[in-house]
Amino acid sequence: xxxxxxxxxxxxxxxxxxxxxxxxxxxxxxxxxxxxxxxxxxxxxxxxxxxxxxxxxxxxxxxxxxxxxxxxxxxxxxxxxxxxxxxxxxxxxxxxxxxxxxxxxxxxxxxxxxxxxxxxxxxxxxxxxxxxxxxxxxxxxxxxxxxxxxxxxxxxxxxxxxxxxxxxxxxxxxxxxxxxxxxxxxxxxxxxxxxxxxxxxxxxxxxxxxxxxxxxxxxxxxxxxxxxxxxxxxxxxxxxxxxxxxxxxxxxxxxxxxxxxxxxxxxxxxxxxxxxxxxxxxxxxxxxxxxxxxxxxxxxxxxxxxxxxxxxxxxxxxxxxxxxxxxxxxxxxxxxxxxxxxxxxxxxxxxxxxxxxxxxxxxxxxxxxxxxxxxxxxxxxxxxxxxxxxxxxxxxxxxxxxxxxxxxxxxxxxxxxxxxxxxxxxxxxxxxxxxxxxxxxxxxxxxxxxxxxxxxxxxxxxxxxxxxxxxxxxxxxxxxxxxxxxxx
Amino acid sequence: xxxxxxxxxxxxxxxxxxxxxxxxxxxxxxxxxxxxxxxxxxxxxxxxxxxxxxxxxxxxxxxxxxxxxxxxxxxxxxxxxxxxxxxxxxxxxxxxxxxxxxxxxxxxxxxxxxxxxxxxxxxxxxxxxxxxxxxxxxxxxxxxxxxxxxxxxxxxxxxxxxxxxxxxxxxxxxxxxxxxxxxxxxxxxxxxxxxxxxxxxxxxxxxxxxxxxxxxxxxxxxxxxxxxxxxxxxxxxxxxxxxxxxxxxxxxxxxxxxxxxxxxxxxxxxxxxxxxxxxxxxxxxxxxxxxxxxxxxxxxxxxxxxxxxxxxxxxxxxxxxxxxxxxxxxxxxxxxxxxxxxxxxxxxxxxxxxxxxxxxxxxxxxxxxxxxxxxxxxxxxxxxxxxxxxxxxxxxxxxxxxxxxxxxxxxxxxxxxxxxxxxxxxxxxxxxxxxxxxxxxxxxxxxxxxxxxxxxxxxxxxxxxxxxxxxxxxxxxxxxxxxxxxxx
Numbered sequence: 001x002x003x004x005x006x007x008x009x010x011x012x013x014x015x016x017x018x019x020x021x022x023x024x025x026x027x028x029x030x031x032x033x034x035x036x037x038x039x040x041x042x043x044x045x046x047x048x049x050x051x052x053x054x055x056x057x058x059x060x061x062x063x064x065x066x067x068x069x070x071x072x073x074x075x076x077x078x079x080x081x082x083x084x085x086x087x088x089x090x091x092x093x094x095x096x097x098x099x100x101x102x103x104x105x106x107x108x109x110x111x112x113x114x115x116x117x118x119x120x121x122x123x124x125x126x127x128x129x130x131x132x133x134x135x136x137x138x139x140x141x142x143x144x145x146x147x148x149x150x151x152x153x154x155x156x157x158x159x160x161x162x163x164x165x166x167x168x169x170x171x172x173x174x175x176x177x178x179x180x181x182x183x184x185x186x187x188x189x190x191x192x193x194x195x196x197x198x199x200x201x202x203x204x205x206x207x208x209x210x211x212x213x214x215x216x217x218x219x220x221x222x223x224x225x226x227x228x229x230x231x232x233x234x235x236x237x238x239x240x241x242x243x244x245x246x247x248x249x250x251x252x253x254x255x256x257x258x259x260x261x262x263x264x265x266x267x268x269x270x271x272x273x274x275x276x277x278x279x280x281x282x283x284x285x286x287x288x289x290x291x292x293x294x295x296x297x298x299x300x301x302x303x304x305x306x307x308x309x310x311x312x313x314x315x316x317x318x319x320x321x322x323x324x325x326x327x328x329x330x331x332x333x334x335x336x337x338x339x340x341x342x343x344x345x346x347x348x349x350x351x352x353x354x355x356x357x358x359x360x361x362x363x364x365x366x367x368x369x370x371x372x373x374x375x376x377x378x379x380x381x382x383x384x385x386x387x388x389x390x391x392x393x394x395x396x397x398x399x400x401x402x403x404x405x406x407x408x409x410x411x412x413x414x415x416x417x418x419x420x421x422x423x424x425x426x427x428x429x430x431x432x433x434x435x436x437x438x439x440x441x442x443x444x445x446x447x448x449x450x451x452x453x454x455x456x457x458x459x460x461x462x463x464x465x466x467x468x469x470x471x472x473x474x475x476x477x478x479x480x481x482x483x484x485x486x487x488x
Numbered sequence: 489x490x491x492x493x494x495x496x497x498x499x500x501x502x503x504x505x506x507x508x509x510x511x512x513x514x515x516x517x518x519x520x521x522x523x524x525x526x527x528x529x530x531x532x533x534x535x536x537x538x539x540x541x542x543x544x545x546x547x548x549x550x551x552x553x554x555x556x557x558x559x560x561x562x563x564x565x566x567x568x569x570x571x572x573x574x575x576x577x578x579x580x581x582x583x584x585x586x587x588x589x590x591x592x593x594x595x596x597x598x599x600x601x602x603x604x605x606x607x608x609x610x611x612x613x614x615x616x617x618x619x620x621x622x623x624x625x626x627x628x629x630x631x632x633x634x635x636x637x638x639x640x641x642x643x644x645x646x647x648x649x650x651x652x653x654x655x656x657x658x659x660x661x662x663x664x665x666x667x668x669x670x671x672x673x674x675x676x677x678x679x680x681x682x683x684x685x686x687x688x689x690x691x692x693x694x695x696x697x698x699x700x701x702x703x704x705x706x707x708x709x710x711x712x713x714x715x716x717x718x719x720x721x722x723x724x725x726x727x728x729x730x731x732x733x734x735x736x737x738x739x740x741x742x743x744x745x746x747x748x749x750x751x752x753x754x755x756x757x758x759x760x761x762x763x764x765x766x767x768x769x770x771x772x773x774x775x776x777x778x779x780x781x782x783x784x785x786x787x788x789x790x791x792x793x794x795x796x797x798x799x800x801x802x803x804x805x806x807x808x809x810x811x812x813x814x815x816x817x818x819x820x821x822x823x824x825x826x827x828x829x830x831x832x833x834x835x836x837x838x839x840x841x842x843x844x845x846x847x848x849x850x851x852x853x854x855x856x857x858x859x860x861x862x863x864x865x866x867x868x869x870x871x872x873x874x875x876x877x878x879x880x881x882x883x884x885x886x887x888x889x890x891x892x893x894x895x896x897x898x899x900x901x902x903x904x905x906x907x908x909x910x911x912x913x914x915x916x917x918x919x920x921x922x923x924x925x926x927x928x929x930x931x932x933x934x935x936x937x938x939x940x941x942x943x944x945x946x947x948x949x950x951x952x953x954x955x956x957x958x959x960x961x962x963x964x965x966x967x968x969x970x971x972x973x974x975x976x
Contacts, residue, residue, distance in 0.1 A: 055545070055546060056545070056896065056900075057543070057544070057545035057546070057631060057633050057634060058543060058545070058546075058628045058629050058631060058634065059627075059628040059630075059631065059855050059890050060625070060628030060629065061628075062628070062855075062890050062891065062893075063891070137548070139547075140546045140547040140548030140549075140550070141546050141548065142547075143545060143546060143547065145545050146545060146546065149899075149900075152899050152900075153895070153896065153899060156895065156898075156899050157895070160895075188676070189899065189902075190902070190905070190907075190908030190909075191898075191899070191902035191903055191905030191906070191908070192899060192905075367547050367550075402547050402550050403550065403551070405550075407641070407644065407645070407648075408544065408641065410644075410679075411637075411640050411641060411644050411677065411679070411680060412544075412637075412640075414677075414678070414679035415679055417678070417679030417680075418679070419678075420678030420679070420910055420911075421678075422908055423908075
């Protein structure tokens with residue numbers, strides 16, 4: 001899941017400055033980059049398409065279907081009676097999830113399972129109306145319920161078409177929004193899915209569902225940097241504040257920012273918050289992907305990237321604008337340009353340009369997936385940006401001509417009233433900014449929470465490595481045994 | 489629920505005769521008649537409307553709402569903290585269910601509950617597009633999932649608008665299709681509904697879900713008549729066969745049928761199956777409403793109407809066509825004209841004419857609610873009419889331009905895989921033709937089956953009377969105690 005944080009930051013800041021122009025920065029969807037690369041332990045899948053209904057919930061266009069993409073590997077499948085491990089695709093190209101969910105293949109090997117990854121409608125190549133999918137007329141079928149119906153209908157049909165699979169139990173997996181879908185699929189279709197591993201699934205990060213005074217997304221992100229040394233978040237916060245000071249100086253300040261951040265083109269006065277978003281996103285995404293090994297999920301990054309990022313702040317105590325901006329540039333560069341392949345300057349315009357996948361997720365975030373994220377600049381290292389729901393509604397109405405339905409989400413996905421559910425594992429990492437929105441305590445004997453002390457965003461789903469912290473090794477063992485109990 | 493039996497009978501017979509004209513007889517929906525009458529123990533409700541979304545599952549028309557009718561009585565409500573008893577309206581005017589579900593008021597009195605009845609979209613006055621609701625363009629939003637979302641959204645909003653109800657648990661009730669909805673509402677929205685009393689809910693009477701060789705709807709109906717004396721179903725079967733013989737004689741036979749059945753207008757050769765449907769429906773509905781006391785649900789009828797109907801066959805052994813038809817006319821007249829108010833002749837054209845409510849249910853039966861009913865003329869007393877799915881599909885395509893989605897129903901409503909559910913009572917009467925499609929054994933400690941030895945279609949939901957058989961008294965006691973456990 002991409003952080004909604006900066007959307008809100010930009011919105012609120014622009015509002016407070018009385019600017020009429022608003023830009024909502026989001027980064028490119030993971031789907032568009034490096035989707036074909038995977039570690040060598042993951043088998044090459046076969047790719048197929050399934051004709052799924054565009055609208056499962058009415059008969060207004062009863063025969064209208066689209067081609068939903070899915071990936072299959074039988075590399076570990078032991079035949080009749082063995083299970084199906086099903087990944088509920090989230091907001092991106094399905095290959096990006098296929099390539100970053102190695103633990104499913106470890107499990108498939110353990111249990112002799114067939115592995116199936118299904119792509120979420122309106123992402124990747126699963127576009128219900130082709131290149132017209134994002135028009136106002138056509139995007140309305142992009143809802144989580146429709147996507148879940150896609151998955152339930154598809155896997156049921158898949159089993160029906162292959163008699164040897166008729167008795168195979170289906171375990172559903174997912175991380176982030178995919179984890180939310182996984183848990184909801186078990187709640188909604190327990191007849192289809194025997195159980196769900198919902199990794200880093202912030203199913204309570206919804207408007208009206210976050211506990212008042214509870215830990216915030218931005219606080220967890222800040223704490224991750226704090227763990228590398230208190231000078232790190234203190235310096236980053238000072239850097240953000242200095243940006244605003246320089247921006248207030250007019251052209252000389254803008255010139256300084258352009259120079260110090262090595263921007264590819266001169267910063268304009270209406271781009272200050274693009275720069276802020278660019279930097280904040282870099283830090284937030286490092287916190288989300290603060291993995292113990294080098295990874296290539298959102299960007300190519302070293303092991304423990306937050307530690308690497310913080311080295312530019314520790315023991316240095318930068319104070320001048322130049323020192324602060326240099327440290328920021330270098331520390332955020334761990335995210336944007338660790339390999340050096342991104343070039344010698346930062347193109348904030350490129351990175352904040354939206355792509356189709358972003359547009360789809362922004363639409364979901366404006367209809368059903370209303371997930372407040374806010375900052376205060378005190379208990380976190382970002383510029384203050386309180387969540388103001390009415391502003392968000394205005395943004396959604398202006399952008400998509402829709403009004404969010406937060407109440408419906410509470411009803412349709414059960415909100416906090418999930419005690420009637422069964423066979424769900426909610427795993428969350430202590431380092432993951434999304435953890436405060438997740439289920440971090442046991443709901444019942446069969447709806448259990450696993451906390452991973454040294455885990456960032458769905459670390460447990462990644463390919464197990466010898467260098468993994470003990471906490472994630474233990475989590476995976478626990479998950480394995482619970483899944484075993486479902487399959488017995 | 490109205491029997492689909494005769495639709496199929498007519499279809500198959502016409503097919504076998506090679507006739508191109510097909511008529512699908514259904515009777516007037518209960519909604520159109522006597523809906524204001526109720527027994528004096530039932531309080532007069534207040535009537536309201538709620539603006540519900542036409543389409544909960546897409547954002548294609550995100551602001552389109554309609555006025556859903558609901559009824560409320562606080563006659564028994566004891567205030568803050570006391571529960572809400574919610575009736576999930578089925579296929580008809582909501583008053584017809586309000587007036588025939590007296591047990592809910594008994595329970596409301598016991599538990600201090602607020603009573604709310606919600607009307608199903610496309611029935612009664614809850615027409616999403618007014619008098620244009622049944623056009624091909626507009627009827628597509630008539631699905632059970634949309635209706636269930638209506639109920640969940642409505643009652644959640646209702647509670648939110650009245651702070652004193654915020655902690656009130658909601659128990660959902662329903663009979664027949666309403667009982668199916670009640671059980672599905674608990675499965676789908678356990679966050680909203682604490683438990684469900686699903687009376688005579690044939691949730692397994694679906695295409696592909698009926699056990700092969702299991703008891704049939706038509707067999708239970710026949711058995712009801714058999715219990716009054718073996719001559720009764722034997723005579724009725726002989727009567728049906730004689731109708732076909734006379735119809736084969738041409739005009740003299742038609743004249744005899746017109747005369748003997750006291751039809752209001754001369755029977756035409758293409759109306760023979762209308763007559764058959766008329767008679768079969770009469771017998772089937774008597775079986776469904778074979779209640780121990782005089783009732784006025786589908787029609788005004790005496791206590792134990794099947795016994796009354798059978799008196800015209802017992803000890804008489806009619807054999808001539810005239811004797812057979814006279815006995816049929818009198819015995820089926822217990823259903824159609826027990827009070828004599830229906831006049832001195834039978835108008836089969838009036839009774840087989842469809843009304844709006846029928847059209848809506850026929851549409852549901854052609855989209856999601858595909859519930860096979862068949863007859864064989866051997867183990868039942870009707871003319872043989874096997875269920876031929878492909879013929880049914882053709883009928884639906886020709887009538888509504890839709891193709892049934894039986895697979896979707898299996899997925900969306902869980903089929904036989906309901907072990908993950910909780911807090912549902914499935915009650916079924918041994919006399920009820922719908923019982924073979926119901927859940928008649930315990931699924932788990934909290935999904936329990938109650939069998940009512942002397943019960944017809946959802947007898948337990950009717951107002952308790954001193955004359956009630958012990959079996960239904962016991963069922964109601966059991967239901968009361970289970971509901972009490974949900975509310976503790």
